[in-house]
Amino acid sequence: MTSTSTSSATTAPAADRRRWLALAIVMTAAFMDLVDVTIVNIAIPSIERDLSASFGAIQWITAGYALAFAAGLITGGRLGDIYGRKRLFLVGMAGFTVASALCGFAANPEMLVASRLLQGAMAAMMVPQVLAIIHVTFPAHERGKVFGMFGAVVGLGAVSGPLLGALLTQWNLFGLEWRPIFLINLPVGVAGLILGRKFIAESRADKALRLDLVGVALVTLALLMLIYPLTRGRELGWPLWGHVCMAGSMAVFGVFVAYEKYKARKDGSPLVELSLFRVKSFAAGIAVQLTFGVVLGVFFLVWTLYMQIGLGWSPLKAGLTGVPFSIAVSAAAGMSVQKLVPRFGRKVLQAGALTMVAGVLLYIWEAGRYGTGIEPWQMVAPLVVMGIGMGLIVAPLTDAVLSDVPREHAGSASGLINTTGQMGTALGLGLVSVVFFGAIDEERLAPGEVGAAFAEAFRGALWWVVAVLAVIFAVMFALPGRPKQHVEGGAVAADEVPEPVPALTH
Numbered sequence: 001m002t003s004t005s006t007s008s009a010t011t012a013p014a015a016d017r018r019r020w021l022a023l024a025i026v027m028t029a030a031f032m033d034l035v036d037v038t039i040v041n042i043a044i045p046s047i048e049r050d051l052s053a054s055f056g057a058i059q060w061i062t063a064g065y066a067l068a069f070a071a072g073l074i075t076g077g078r079l080g081d082i083y084g085r086k087r088l089f090l091v092g093m094a095g096f097t098v099a100s101a102l103c104g105f106a107a108n109p110e111m112l113v114a115s116r117l118l119q120g121a122m123a124a125m126m127v128p129q130v131l132a133i134i135h136v137t138f139p140a141h142e143r144g145k146v147f148g149m150f151g152a153v154v155g156l157g158a159v160s161g162p163l164l165g166a167l168l169t170q171w172n173l174f175g176l177e178w179r180p181i182f183l184i185n186l187p188v189g190v191a192g193l194i195l196g197r198k199f200i201a202e203s204r205a206d207k208a209l210r211l212d213l214v215g216v217a218l219v220t221l222a223l224l225m226l227i228y229p230l231t232r233g234r235e236l237g238w239p240l241w242g243h244v245c246m247a248g249s250m251a252v253f254g255v256f257v258a259y260e261k262y263k264a265r266k267d268g269s270p271l272v273e274l275s276l277f278r279v280k281s282f283a284a285g286i287a288v289q290l291t292f293g294v295v296l297g298v299f300f301l302v303w304t305l306y307m308q309i310g311l312g313w314s315p316l317k318a319g320l321t322g323v324p325f326s327i328a329v330s331a332a333a334g335m336s337v338q339k340l341v342p343r344f345g346r347k348v349l350q351a352g353a354l355t356m357v358a359g360v361l362l363y364i365w366e367a368g369r370y371g372t373g374i375e376p377w378q379m380v381a382p383l384v385v386m387g388i389g390m391g392l393i394v395a396p397l398t399d400a401v402l403s404d405v406p407r408e409h410a411g412s413a414s415g416l417i418n419t420t421g422q423m424g425t426a427l428g429l430g431l432v433s434v435v436f437f438g439a440i441d442e443e444r445l446a447p448g449e450v451g452a453a454f455a456e457a458f459r460g461a462l463w464w465v466v467a468v469l470a471v472i473f474a475v476m477f478a479l480p481g482r483p484k485q486h487v488e489g490g491a492v493a494a495d496e497v498p499e500p501v502p503a504l505t506h
Contacts, residue, residue, distance in 0.1 A: 019137045021199040023146065025192055026130045027153045029093055032188055033123050034153075036100070037065070038161025041300055042319050043169045043178040045308040047112070050177050055437050056235040057109040062301060063429035064113050065120035067227050070422030071220040072124025074271055077132065078211055085129040085136070086202040090193060092126025097189030104182035128418070136203040162326070166319025212263055215271030218256040223423065225249035230430030234437055276405060276413055284478030285401025286420050288349075291472050292393065293424020294431065295356075295465050301429055302436045302461045310454025311372055321376040325383040332391025341396040345482035349400060352392025353473040357466055359386030364462045372451035400479045436461045 044058055053061070080088040099119035106112035138146050168180040176183070226249040229242030236242070263270040277283045307318040332352075340348045363382035370378060398417055405413045439457040 018199050018201065021195070022133065022137055022201065023149075025196045025200060026089065026133050027150060028188065029089070029126055029192055029196075030130045030150070031153050032096070032185055032192075033127055035161040035164060036119070036123075036182075036185065038300075039165035039168075039181045040065075041304045042162045042165035042308075042315050043181050044301075044304055046169050046178040046315065051106070051109045051112065053109040053112075054235065056232050056433075057113060059231045059301070059429055059432060060113045061109075061116050063227060063231055063297075063426050065116045065123075066297070066422050066426035066429060067223060068117045068120030069124050069127075070419050070426055071216075071223050072121050073128055073419040073422060074219075074416065075211070075216050076124040076126070077128035078271065079125065080129045080132055081204060082211060084202045084204050085132045086196070086200045088125050089129035089133065089200065090196055092122050092124070092129065093189055093192050093196065095122030096126055097186060097193070098122075100182045100185035100189065104176075104179045104186075133200060133203070137201065162319040162322045166315040166317075169315040210267060210269040212260075212269060212271035215256065215260055215263065218252060218259060219271065222249045222252040222256060223426070225252060227426050227430045230427070231433060234433040272416060273413070276416065279404050280478055281404045281480045282401055282413060284475055285397065286416060287475050288397065288472055288479070289401070289417055290420045290424040290427075291468050291475070292397075293421045293426075294428035295424075295468050295472070297425040297428020298431055298435060298461055298468075299428075299465055301432050302458055305436070306367075306454050306458035310451050310458065311374065312451065317376065321379055322383070324380050325387040328384045328387025329391040329394070332388040333395035334391075336392045337395045337399075340392070341399070346400065346476060346479045349393050349396060349479065350473055350476045352389045353469050353476065354389070355392060356386050356389030357469045357473075359383070359389055360462050360466050360469070364459050364466075367455055367459050367462075372455055403480050431464075432461070435464045 040062060044061070047053060047061065048058055051057075076088065076092065096119060099115055099122050102115035103112060103119060106115055134146055134150070164184075165181050168184065169178050171180075173180050225245045229245045233239075233242045257274065260270040260272050260274050264274065277286070304318065307313045307321065308315065313321075336348050336352070344351075359382045362385060363379070366374060366378055366382060401417055402413055436457050439460050440453050
């Protein structure tokens with residue numbers, strides 16, 4: 001019966017049109033989320049000036065989003081399994097749109113930080129449903145093509161976010177300065193809600209699950225206890241309570257693990273499937289994802305501050321400088337998945353880490369050699385090398401991490417991968433206090449010393465990035481030599497037609 005309904009669902013022209021329209025809608029939502037992350041970085045100096053925001057508030061505008069997103073991703077995915085992926089997608093998109101409006105109309109830094117936290121929480125409801133909806137809407141033999149399109153959307157989001165942010169900030173539409181970077185989400189969100197309600201088919205998990213509220217509370221508390229003191233510590237003079245909080249977060253993580261084991265024995269509905277960590281490649285992949293998130297969190301924030309405050313560049317000049325990097329990431333990502341990983345396996349990811357190190361070292365050398373007189377064209381070489389390295393890692397990493405995971409736990413494992421990446425980004429943004437702002441005493445800097453101080457702090461932060469990338473390279477030895485999906489190819493695809501596809505006929 002399942003195969004019959006699957007066949008009819010995937011061959012009927014009406015169903016075929018519906019699923020491609022559904023794909024366009026969920027990809028638009030994913031694009032909106034990606035752009036919203038990258039668009040904010042470029043507008044940070046404008047926000048700082050307009051709202052008189054402290055460096056701590058600036059960190060929270062970015063880290064708060066990442067933290068709320070990380071804390072809510074697993075919960076959002078589980079809620080979709082329980083109450084329906086379409087329903088949670090629409091709830092998340094509606095909330096994301098409202099939060100974007102609140103960000104756009106924020107009257108002070110506190111309101112903007114609170115609105116960004118809400119935006120991250122709503123994105124955590126929306127984004128996990130994207131891959132789940134794709135999974136239940138398309139049979140396995142079509143998913144390669146669909147995920148290729150998804151990768152292109154990711155690349156487009158990476159390219160267009162900084163450029164769009166730069167243009168909207170530079171144009172100063174209606175005298176709103178940075179605010180249109182958030183308000184632009186409103187028409188997109190409204191259109192997505194109307195079309196999503198009509199064309200996305202509802203689906204749920206086959207097995208009845210329960211939401212692990214205690215697990216949600218514990219993991220959120222542990223993350224806050226770790227990230228908040230890191231972000232505010234320097235501003236507050238590193239108080240004792242901050243060190244106690246960070247140490248205590250490890251104990252709370254321990255309690256969380258113990259509770260998840262108990263929950264798995266009790267009713268089989270833990271927030272995190274801990275048995276996955278017994279799979280060596282998965283545990284190593286999670287470690288890579290976490291540390292790679294730290295690299296991204298540190299680099300992109302300090303890079304923006306270096307260009308716009310340290311070098312005094314306009315948002316548009318800074319945004320255009322990043323275009324070669326984004327193009328290199330997209331090109332390398334496509335090549336790594338289609339041509340390189342099937343042939344060379346894990347070595348491609350390790351080559352990516354080493355290539356990124358080479359690009360960062362070149363950037364450190366150039367920033368030191370040219371100082372505050374550096375020009376965008378001189379940054380092209382290190383940014384392209386770094387972009388190629390990043391592209392070689394980001395695209396095939398998920399396949400490598402999931403290759404040895406039992407099929408029944410693939411959804412839970414995917415959620416954990418996304419969550420740890422976001423946790424790493426939030427942690428990296430928190431560490432900016434230590435690795436970047438710690439080297440700048442902005443209150444005692446004369447106006448003429450700002451550029452040199454920011455350039456020196458930027459170089460210091462990049463050495464931290466090199467150190468973390470070296471750790472990533474070493475941990476990658478625990479990944480499988482060849483991800484199974486690429487070795488088995490069509491055999492796996494034919495064997496993995498998902499049971500929930502009949503939901504399309506609803």
